[in-house]
Structure formats: C-alpha cells, structure tokens
Amino acid sequence: MSPLNNPPTATPTGLPTAGEVTAHTLLNCLLREVSGPEEQAEVTGGHLLLRLPRRGVLLRVALRRTSLSGAHRFTGPVRERRDGDWAEVGWRRLAAYVQDELALRTGVRNEEFPDQLASSHRALAATLAARTPARPADEGGTGGGDRAATYLASEQSLLFGHRFHPTPKARSGDTASWLSYAPEARASFPLRHLAVRAHLIAEESAAPGATAPLDRLNPRVPDGYRTLPAHPWQYEMLRDHPALRAALGRGDVIDLGRGGPPFAATASVRTLYDGETFLKFSLNVRITNCLRKNAHYELAGAVALTRLLEPVWADLATRFPGSAMLREPAYRTLALPGPDGTPDRDLFEGLGVIVREGLAGRLMPGTTPLLAGAVADEYPTGPAHVSRLLAGAGPATAREWWAAYLRLLVPPVLAAYFDHGVVLEPHLQNVLVCVDDDGMPAQVLFRDLEGTKLLADHHARTLAALPAEVAGPLTYDARRGWDRVVYCLLVNHVADMLAAVADLHPGTERALWAQVRTTLRSHARRYGSPPPLTALLAGGPLPAKANLLTRWQRRADREAGYVRLPSPFTQLVPSTADPVRSAAR
Incomplete structure (x- = not known):
C-alpha cells in the first residue's frame, strides 16, 4: 500500500486557516454534488483532480488520506491548472468559479452566495483569532474529574462546522457581536427575563411539572404574571416589534432585564444549557440552510411527540439499554393578539422556548457524555476527539472501540424505523456518546425531536388526531423516511466517525466498513431482510443531502434534495453471507 494510503497516522496535528477550511468545504461539496456525480473527479499521484466542466477549470489539492466513501482528507492550498503549471487559487477565486459553474449548470443565479461564503469565512477567522488555549478542566479527559466541563467543552469545540456545507459558519448579523453567543467562542451568558400577564402566555406540557425548569429561573415575578x-x-x-413595544408600554409585558444563572451555548447555537436543563430558543438568523426559529408547529410537535412516543422510547430503552432519548416535554411562548385577534406569529414563534430534559435522568452513571460531532471532527479541537479517547491505542483496540460504538448507535435507529415507523435523525449534532473512564463507548443519547418524523402508513390514526398544521410537518412517506435514516445514520454520522478512527490507523478503513456491514446484516436478518436494508447491504447508492445545491437554489431545508453516492460496501470483499454478491461471483 502506498504511503498516501497507509501513513502512520492521518490525524492533523494543527489547525487549518479560515481560507483553507472555506476552500476545502467547497471542494467537499463539489465532489459530492457536482463533479463527482458527473465523473469529473479523479484521485491520482497523491492528489484529487476535480474539474468544473462548464467553467473549464481543473483544480487540484493534496490528500492526507483517501476514503472509500469519497470523503477524502485534503491538506494545503487548492491549485488550478493555469498556463501549463499549477497555480494556487484562494478561496475567493474558487468561490467565483463555483458561482459560475452552478449558474451555468442550473440556469439560476444566486447573488447572495458570495456574501454567505464571506460571512462564513469571517466567522471562521474570528473564531480562530479569539480561540484561547483550553482551560485545564477542558483537558481533563474522561477518567472522572469534571465530567460536566468535559461535556461542555465537546459542545463548544466545533470550530469549523459541517464539512459538506458550503457556508458552515455563515450567520446574519455582525460577526464580532456573535462571538458573545457562539459555542465555538465558549459563550456563556445570563438570559433575558420577561414577566408576562398569565392570560398572554401560551404553553403545553406532556407531563405535570414539565414547565418547572422555566418557573425556577425567575420565581419572583409579580402576581398575575408568568416568567x-x-x-x-x-x-x-x-x-422594537410594534405589538411587543405596545405590550411593554401597557405593562402586559415587563422587561426584567438579564439575570439568573449563566447558560452555555451548545453546538446548535440556539440551544442553551445551565447544567440541569436544555432550553431551545428561536434565533431569527440563518445558520447553514435555514432560519433557526421554533415554528408554531415545532413547538406543539415537540410536546406531542414526547407524549405520543413515550411507549416507543420506553421500548427502545428496554431492548437497547445503552440508548435513550432526551424528551422535550414543554414549551412556553408569548401569545399577544395581532390585528386579526389571533396570536402574532412573529412573536409567538420568535419568543417560543422548548424545554428539553437534562442529562442527569438519562445518563448512565460513571460515564462522560460527549457530542458525537466533536468525537468525529476532522481536526482534534478538544478533549472529546477520538484521537484523545484512543491515545496510544493500536488498530485492534480501535476496532473494539468501533464495534462497541456501532452496537450502541445502529440497533435503536433501525428498530425505531422498522418496528415503530419512527424516523430518527441521528446526525452528529443530535447524538451524545457517553464513554467510560477508559474512553470506551457505553451509551448513546439521542436528542432534538425537530427531526423526528412518523411514517404515514404506520401512524395514520395518531396523525389524524393531531391538528393538520402539526401533523403535516411530522409526516414522512416510507421512501423519504428511509433516505433520511440512511443519510443521517450512515452518510453524516457513521462515515464521519469512521473517518476519524481511520485517520488514526489508515490501514483499517476497509475493516471498519466491514464491521458496519456486519452490524447492518445482523439486523437485516432480525427484520426479515426488508428490501430497503437488503438493497443497502447489496451496495446500493447512499443518499446524501445536497447542501450546496440547496443553498444555491435558496430552498428551505425541508425541501433539500439528495444526491446518490457510491456505497463503500461495493469496495469490500464479498461475504458468503451476502447471497447477491456471492451469486455474482
């Protein structure tokens, strides 16, 4: 095997520049969504060559490691073929090439695109400039010590964001002001507190006492008001919203100012944590593809799913004791009447807050929860990174770690889908991996019911009982649901986590993918080899969310399409347990 494919380690020892990250994420998107599907990309001589055929540009970047899933590891500057030589191309020039290629390909122009790329680059540069060395508690590992600090460090370690999104850190508003609220800047701050006349509060609860975490934040509101x-x-x-300003003037709403315990920003930016409870707020700011607000149907939907799916969560926890779901048992918001007498939508959604239960009631004793995205990051930016968990471990131990991880993650996701008709969204930001004092996976926690959906043919009666505006966004058909499961579980999560493990021991990548196939095959037999899972194991293409094209065409996230990726299973040695592949031999 060549040195490129089997170096001692492919895990980076330093951090890239903001320009390199911006260029590399653009290349990732082009390879996945544009040049790769059009067979305009090739790995040769330790480099990726990628052509933009309509723009007539040939690009090249050096590789730290190749990948069976096509998610290669880039290093150094991107270059273009110019006048018979390879000339370095900066991220701005590359962005202009991408803009031209996509306009020619789609017939659509997007004049916002360069500004969004520039916004993402500014945020990356500001984060890298402001990032201070980790606090001692952040480097304490997972062997006891301050588990809470280690967990929070994992939530706040994602410096670079989504590897396959063209503008992973783009946020509207002033970049400098955002650092006060950004997880990657280790932001922690007190909340703003309002006292609202009780009849102007809208809330729902799935269980008695579910709103108590909100009430305890400010118990001294005036009589007749709620916090x-x-x-x-x-x-x-x-x-300055007219209705809110008028309510403040009338005394229907009282601004109590900022105060109370500090809340830390977690990886999603808008979900905050005080060590006891997660609060998911609205932020009318575009992060990646969409405005991060709690739509009215998402507020009600979170509580409805918590209530309706309690038997499902209980069944999965019993069958798979190494997994649990964090419930979202309540929401509260401001219901100021608008001109038509119904609650003003901007304020109802904009000030809506969802209560998500904290970790204490679900976390396995003696374990440290870590954000899966931090464990799987391409760069070791914090103590949760797999290179820290497996420091000094050989390939055999890495494979044991991987097997333990797959045993925890995969079965409950498949059982939710095939047994209960529930589509989980286990992407890297929605899963916590809880490790023991040796860094071995012992539990996974799933979170964020916004992405949880119900299959229409499995939950027809349940969905019919919900208001149509709530039921509609909760409903998937079988094809859309399976695409979402495969994308989130395999393409977004497993492939990236596997890549981080393979960086430690590059010669193990095929063995790691073989372990994935073995895990899936064992569950295919359990469920009677359902056709979608059988096709997946036979090497059928994998659905990958088309973030670049979605952003280019200004689609909402819920309208994002998929591209089909070649399966890494096609590059493995066929197994005699695989009847399709065996017959083909």
Whole structure:
C-alpha cells in the first residue's frame, strides 16, 4: 500500500486557516454534488483532480488520506491548472468559479452566495483569532474529574462546522457581536427575563411539572404574571416589534432585564444549557440552510411527540439499554393578539422556548457524555476527539472501540424505523456518546425531536388526531423516511466517525466498513431482510443531502434534495453471507 494510503497516522496535528477550511468545504461539496456525480473527479499521484466542466477549470489539492466513501482528507492550498503549471487559487477565486459553474449548470443565479461564503469565512477567522488555549478542566479527559466541563467543552469545540456545507459558519448579523453567543467562542451568558400577564402566555406540557425548569429561573415575578426567558440576541432583535413595544408600554409585558444563572451555548447555537436543563430558543438568523426559529408547529410537535412516543422510547430503552432519548416535554411562548385577534406569529414563534430534559435522568452513571460531532471532527479541537479517547491505542483496540460504538448507535435507529415507523435523525449534532473512564463507548443519547418524523402508513390514526398544521410537518412517506435514516445514520454520522478512527490507523478503513456491514446484516436478518436494508447491504447508492445545491437554489431545508453516492460496501470483499454478491461471483 502506498504511503498516501497507509501513513502512520492521518490525524492533523494543527489547525487549518479560515481560507483553507472555506476552500476545502467547497471542494467537499463539489465532489459530492457536482463533479463527482458527473465523473469529473479523479484521485491520482497523491492528489484529487476535480474539474468544473462548464467553467473549464481543473483544480487540484493534496490528500492526507483517501476514503472509500469519497470523503477524502485534503491538506494545503487548492491549485488550478493555469498556463501549463499549477497555480494556487484562494478561496475567493474558487468561490467565483463555483458561482459560475452552478449558474451555468442550473440556469439560476444566486447573488447572495458570495456574501454567505464571506460571512462564513469571517466567522471562521474570528473564531480562530479569539480561540484561547483550553482551560485545564477542558483537558481533563474522561477518567472522572469534571465530567460536566468535559461535556461542555465537546459542545463548544466545533470550530469549523459541517464539512459538506458550503457556508458552515455563515450567520446574519455582525460577526464580532456573535462571538458573545457562539459555542465555538465558549459563550456563556445570563438570559433575558420577561414577566408576562398569565392570560398572554401560551404553553403545553406532556407531563405535570414539565414547565418547572422555566418557573425556577425567575420565581419572583409579580402576581398575575408568568416568567418567560428569552435569548438575549433574539430579544434585542424583537424588542422594537410594534405589538411587543405596545405590550411593554401597557405593562402586559415587563422587561426584567438579564439575570439568573449563566447558560452555555451548545453546538446548535440556539440551544442553551445551565447544567440541569436544555432550553431551545428561536434565533431569527440563518445558520447553514435555514432560519433557526421554533415554528408554531415545532413547538406543539415537540410536546406531542414526547407524549405520543413515550411507549416507543420506553421500548427502545428496554431492548437497547445503552440508548435513550432526551424528551422535550414543554414549551412556553408569548401569545399577544395581532390585528386579526389571533396570536402574532412573529412573536409567538420568535419568543417560543422548548424545554428539553437534562442529562442527569438519562445518563448512565460513571460515564462522560460527549457530542458525537466533536468525537468525529476532522481536526482534534478538544478533549472529546477520538484521537484523545484512543491515545496510544493500536488498530485492534480501535476496532473494539468501533464495534462497541456501532452496537450502541445502529440497533435503536433501525428498530425505531422498522418496528415503530419512527424516523430518527441521528446526525452528529443530535447524538451524545457517553464513554467510560477508559474512553470506551457505553451509551448513546439521542436528542432534538425537530427531526423526528412518523411514517404515514404506520401512524395514520395518531396523525389524524393531531391538528393538520402539526401533523403535516411530522409526516414522512416510507421512501423519504428511509433516505433520511440512511443519510443521517450512515452518510453524516457513521462515515464521519469512521473517518476519524481511520485517520488514526489508515490501514483499517476497509475493516471498519466491514464491521458496519456486519452490524447492518445482523439486523437485516432480525427484520426479515426488508428490501430497503437488503438493497443497502447489496451496495446500493447512499443518499446524501445536497447542501450546496440547496443553498444555491435558496430552498428551505425541508425541501433539500439528495444526491446518490457510491456505497463503500461495493469496495469490500464479498461475504458468503451476502447471497447477491456471492451469486455474482
């Protein structure tokens, strides 16, 4: 095997520049969504060659490691073929090439695209400039010590964001002001507190006492009022809303200012944590593909799913004791009447907050929860990274770690789909991996019911009982649901986690994918070899969310399409347990 494919390790020892990250993520997107599907990409001589055929540009970048899934590891600058030589091309020039190629390919122009790329680059540069060395507690590992600090460090370690999104850190608003609220800047801050006349509060609960975490934040509100916490950034944006300004003037809403315990920003930016409870706020800011607000149907949907799916969560926890779901048992918001007498939608959604239960009631004792995205990051930016968990371990131990991880992650996701008609969204930001003092996976926690959907043919009666505006967004057909499961579980999560493990021992990648296939095959037999899973094991193409094309065409995230990727299973040695592949031999 060549040195490129089997170096001692492919895990980076340093961090890239903001320009390199911006260029590399653009290449990732082009390879996955544009040049790769059009067979305009090739690995040769330790480099990826990628052509933009309509623009007439040939690009090249050096590789740290190749990947069976096509998610190669890039290093150094991107270059273009120019005048018979390879000339370095900066991220701005590359962005212009991408803009031209996509316009020619789709017939659509997007004049916002360069600004969004520039916004993402500015945020990356500001984060890298402001990033200070980790606090001692952040480097304490997982062997006891301050588990809470280690967990929080994992939530706040994603410096570079989504590898396959063209603008992973783009946020509307001033970059400098965002650092006060950004997880990658280790932001922690008190909330803004409002006192609202009780009859102007809208809330739902799935269980008695579910709103108590909100009430305890500010127990001294005046008689006849209820407390409503708000994200400080969001409140500043909404405070001049005419209806809110009028309510403040009448005394229907009282601004109590900022105070109370500090809440830390987690990886999603808008979900905050005080060590006991997660609060998911609205932020009217575009992060990646969409505005991060709690739509009215998402507020009600979170509580409805918590209530309706409790038997499902209980069944999965019993059958797979190494897994659990964090419930979202309540929401609260401001219901100020608008001109038509119904609650003003901007304020109802903009000040809506969802209560998500904390870790204490679900976490396995003696384990440290870590954000899966931090464990799988391409760069070792914090103590949760797999290179820290497996420091000094050989290939055999890495494979044991991987097998333990797959045993925890994969079965409950498949059982939710095939046994219960529930589509989980286990992407890297929605899963916590809880490790023991040796860094071995012992439990996974799933979170964020916004992405949880119900298959229409399995839950017809349940969905019919819900208001149509809530039931509609919760409903998937079987094809859409399976695509979502495969994308989130395999393409987004397993492939990236596998890549981080393979970086440690590059010669193990095929063995790691073989373990994935073995895990899936054992569950295919359990479910009677359902056709979607059988096709997956036979090497059928994998659905990957088309983030670049979605952003280019200004689609909402819920309208994002998929591209089909070649399966890494086609590059493995066929197994005699695989009747299709065996017959083909």
